[in-house]
Amino acid sequence: MTLAIDSVSLVLGDGDQRVTALNDVSLAVKAGELCAVMGPSGAGKSSLLAVCGGLLKPTAGRITIEGEDMTTLKENERARLRRERVGFIFQQSNLVAALTAMDQLLLMSHINARKPDRSARNRAARLLEEVGLKHRAGHRPHQMSGGERQRVGIARALMTEPSVLLVDEPTSMLDHGRGREVVGLLAKQTREHGVATLMVTHDQAMLPWADQVAEIEDGVLAAPAVQQSRGRA
Amino acid sequence: MFLALRDLLFARGRFTLMATVIVMVALMMVLLTGLSSGLVDRNISGIRALPITHLAFEYDDKPTWSNSMVERAMWEGWAGQDGVIAATPLGNTMFNARTSGGEPVTLALWGMEPGSFIDPGADIGRPIGDDPYGVVVSRMLVSDNDVAIGDTIVLDRVLTELKVVGLLDAHDNIAHTPIVYAPFRLWAEASYGPPGGPPEGESLPDILYDFATVVALKLEETTEIAAIDEELFTVALDKPMSFVASTGYKAERDSVRINQGFLLVIATLIIGAFFSIWTIQRTGEIGLIKALGASTGYLVRDALAQASLLLAVAVSIGVGIGYALGDLIVERTDIPYVIDINAMLISGSLVIGGGLVGAIVAVRTIARIAPIIALGQLR
Numbered sequence: 001m002t003l004a005i006d007s008v009s010l011v012l013g014d015g016d017q018r019v020t021a022l023n024d025v026s027l028a029v030k031a032g033e034l035c036a037v038m039g040p041s042g043a044g045k046s047s048l049l050a051v052c053g054g055l056l057k058p059t060a061g062r063i064t065i066e067g068e069d070m071t072t073l074k075e076n077e078r079a080r081l082r083r084e085r086v087g088f089i090f091q092q093s094n095l096v097a098a099l100t101a102m103d104q105l106l107l108m109s110h111i112n113a114r115k116p117d118r119s120a121r122n123r124a125a126r127l128l129e130e131v132g133l134k135h136r137a138g139h140r141p142h143q144m145s146g147g148e149r150q151r152v153g154i155a156r157a158l159m160t161e162p163s164v165l166l167v168d169e170p171t172s173m174l175d176h177g178r179g180r181e182v183v184g185l186l187a188k189q190t191r192e193h194g195v196a197t198l199m200v201t202h203d204q205a206m207l208p209w210a211d212q213v214a215e216i217e218d219g220v221l222a223a224p225a226v227q228q229s230r231g232r233a
Numbered sequence: 234m235f236l237a238l239r240d241l242l243f244a245r246g247r248f249t250l251m252a253t254v255i256v257m258v259a260l261m262m263v264l265l266t267g268l269s270s271g272l273v274d275r276n277i278s279g280i281r282a283l284p285i286t287h288l289a290f291e292y293d294d295k296p297t298w299s300n301s302m303v304e305r306a307m308w309e310g311w312a313g314q315d316g317v318i319a320a321t322p323l324g325n326t327m328f329n330a331r332t333s334g335g336e337p338v339t340l341a342l343w344g345m346e347p348g349s350f351i352d353p354g355a356d357i358g359r360p361i362g363d364d365p366y367g368v369v370v371s372r373m374l375v376s377d378n379d380v381a382i383g384d385t386i387v388l389d390r391v392l393t394e395l396k397v398v399g400l401l402d403a404h405d406n407i408a409h410t411p412i413v414y415a416p417f418r419l420w421a422e423a424s425y426g427p428p429g430g431p432p433e434g435e436s437l438p439d440i441l442y443d444f445a446t447v448v449a450l451k452l453e454e455t456t457e458i459a460a461i462d463e464e465l466f467t468v469a470l471d472k473p474m475s476f477v478a479s480t481g482y483k484a485e486r487d488s489v490r491i492n493q494g495f496l497l498v499i500a501t502l503i504i505g506a507f508f509s510i511w512t513i514q515r516t517g518e519i520g521l522i523k524a525l526g527a528s529t530g531y532l533v534r535d536a537l538a539q540a541s542l543l544l545a546v547a548v549s550i551g552v553g554i555g556y557a558l559g560d561l562i563v564e565r566t567d568i569p570y571v572i573d574i575n576a577m578l579i580s581g582s583l584v585i586g587g588g589l590v591g592a593i594v595a596v597r598t599i600a601r602i603a604p605i606i607a608l609g610q611l612r
Contacts, residue, residue, distance in 0.1 A: 046609075049608060050605055050608055055524060055603075055607075055608065076529075079523065079528050079604075080526070080528075082524070082525070083525065084526070088524055090521070090524075090607055090608065090609070091609060094607060097518065098236070098240045098242070098243030099239055103235075106235070107235065107236070110235040110531075111522070111526050111527040111531060112526070140243070
């Protein structure tokens with residue numbers, strides 16, 4: 001299993017402020033599969049992404065990415081695992097203001113302490129083309145629409161050939177049409193690049209693209225339902 | 234430098250403002266350095282020009298040019314010691330005087346044995362010695378007061394008439410006063426003799442010629458200075474230490490250094506403050522890049538590379554402008570100013586160093602920014 005979440009709990013805060021953000025959550029996502037986690041605000045969706053990406057350490061349980069147990073790693077090792085095997089796609093796209101679309105992708109090579117060579121440039125150009133932004137390669141975030149920025153975010157996440165994609169509310173800042181476009185693209189990239197994608201959303205309309213859908217509420221994840229009708233919404 | 238360069242270009246307005254401040258600080262450092270070298274030059278250039286290794290003063294806890302008086306036994310004593318290549322008396326007395334044109338001038342009359350190792354000779358005209366009243370004057374006295382060879386300078390009070398027989402190209406000064414090189418006997422008579430010189434047909438007693446201000450020394454490295462000092466009741470200072478014995482030198486040097494120190498502290502604080510605010514403004518972005526997998530080290534290196542580049546460019550511009558302005562000051566004004574490339578480079582390096590210290594303190598906050606802030610809801 002590419003991404004395996006095994007009985008994970010996360011308690012945030014101290015004393016009276018203690019909140020159980022995740023309560024004994026288990027989930028598995030295979031390569032090439034898009035798993036959607038649904039739930040209202042504060043249900044624990046972002047906490048789930050945070051522990052899967054190693055941004056927070058779970059209070060209990062285990063998370064493995066391609067068999068490597070993330071929960072036993074130190075912070076800098078988690079950062080290493082993140083840059084090598086995890087692609088993050090944030091809500092509001094979260095691009096770096098000073099960088100062009102092309103540079104957003106090349107930054108990933110730099111973070112991996114590699115000067116972008118020709119193959120990295122080729123890959124970045126190909127990814128931008130795949131998300132339909134070849135003509136926007138030289139544009140900075142403020143020169144792009146919300147949908148375009150989100151598509152740059154997807155291309156950036158795929159730049160390091162990750163095995164896991166973690167996607168946070170990709171449609172929250174987009175209108176319905178652009179939201180469908182972005183999730184459709186995400187589903188396609190998940191299949192084509194063979195990554196295990198975990199997407200949290202509160203947008204029901206995005207569910208038809210998911211291979212499995214799980215509901216989360218008050219930190220408790222219901223057993224996921226497997227869907228057969230992916231991509232035909 | 235990937236992010237650093239792109240940030241510099243993207244936020245060029247902010248960085249240009251900051252660079253301008255750094256340019257000004259570097260410029261002030263360079264100008265202050267030039268002025269301090271100029272002041273120092275006016276104070277001790279005459280001493281610096283002496284081909285000596287040491288100067289022996291009359292024994293004192295804090296020997297000074299103005300208080301020291303050495304006697305014949307001392308310079309003859311020094312001359313006879315092992316490791317002493319040369320020892321000769323040097324007299325220094327400040328006089329008010331008038332030029333042929335009636336202009337009042339202040340001068341430092343230096344008495345020395347003609348032909349001794351400290352006799353500077355003359356660049357134009359004749360050296361001292363041929364004429365008992367003949368003197369050689371330094372360039373500053375010439376340019377400021379229109380003095381020429383053949384002129385007479387009359388010392389106030391003692392009324393000694395000095396005949397200008399030679400000129401030196403160098404601006405030789407001590408304590409901001411131009412030096413007039415005179416034969417030792419003439420200096421002794423002007424300093425210790427009766428006004429107007431000896432009565433006609435009489436000579437002055439020999440004891441008059443047994444005193445000087447310091448003993449100019451050329452010593453071998455192995456000379457046992459302390460032992461000789463003790464024996465002769467002198468205190469020999471090496472050349473740089475003897476600068477301190479010149480009136481005002483230490484105070485001038487220290488006041489300039491205090492200014493330079495303050496400038497450095499200001500540079501450090503300004504740059505530290507700028508990068509602190511810059512880092513705080515970038516908090517969201519830094520959290521994001523960390524969430525993408527960047528290590529703190531990567532981000533800190535990038536930020537410091539940015540600060541270094543900004544500092545290097547801005548300081549180079551400041552030093553460049555300082556050099557050009559210094560050139561103008563020397564060409565067009567009477568302000569004591571010396572262009573010293575080494576001192577300018579040191580000043581520039583100090584500003585870069587101070588700025589980097591500020592930047593290092595500022596970018597430490599990068600380590601405290603948590604990648605979790607990239608997931609907005611958990612912020």
